[in-house]
Structures are given as structure tokens and as C-alpha cells.
Amino acid sequence: MSENNLVGQEFLTPQEVSDLLRVSVYTVRRWIKEGNLPAYKIGRGWRIGRGDLDRWLDQQRIVTTEEDEVEDSTKSQ
Numbered sequence: 001m002s003e004n005n006l007v008g009q010e011f012l013t014p015q016e017v018s019d020l021l022r023v024s025v026y027t028v029r030r031w032i033k034e035g036n037l038p039a040y041k042i043g044r045g046w047r048i049g050r051g052d053l054d055r056w057l058d059q060q061r062i063v064t065t066e067e068d069e070v071e072d073s074t075k076s077q
Contacts, residue, residue: 010050011040017048 014032018025029046031037038052 006049011047012050012053014039014046014048017053 012020014028015025017037018028021028028037028048032039032046032048037048037056039046039048
């Protein structure tokens with residue numbers, strides 16, 4: 001990401017991301033450490049760009065098909 005793209009971008013802390021996604025802050029930090037969630041190291045803390053988070057969430061989306069739903073319902077019977 002170029003310097004110009006960072007100007008005006010909203011940044012979130014791992015705690016804010018965890019609150020938003022309703023997961024543990026430790027989970028967010030693990031995603032960062034494993035390289036799964038893009039983040040910036042600022043001093044001793046981490047910051048996640050809102051745009052980076054939105055793109056990452058889009059990549060995590062699983063689209064189910066009607067066939068998947070029928071298969072799941074037959075397994076639970």
C-alpha cells in the first residue's frame with residue numbers, strides 16, 4: 001500500500017476488531033501473527049486498516065449453495 005493510500009484511512013486496534021467480529025482479542029492477534037490478517041506494527045501495538053479488514057472478511061466468506069443446504073439437512077436427520 002502506498003503512502004498516499006494510508007492518508008485518511010481508518011485504523012482499528014486488535015481490541016476494536018475483536019469487538020466488531022465478536023471474537024477474542026487473542027484470536028485477532030493470532031490471525032495477525034500467522035499472517036492471515038494484514039496489520040501494521042506501530043510502536044508496540046498493532047493497527048488494522050479498515051479497508052484491509054473489509055477485504056480480508058470478503059476473502060473469508062463462504063458461499064453455500066442450495067445443494068450444500070440439502071446435504072446438511074439430511075445429515076442432521
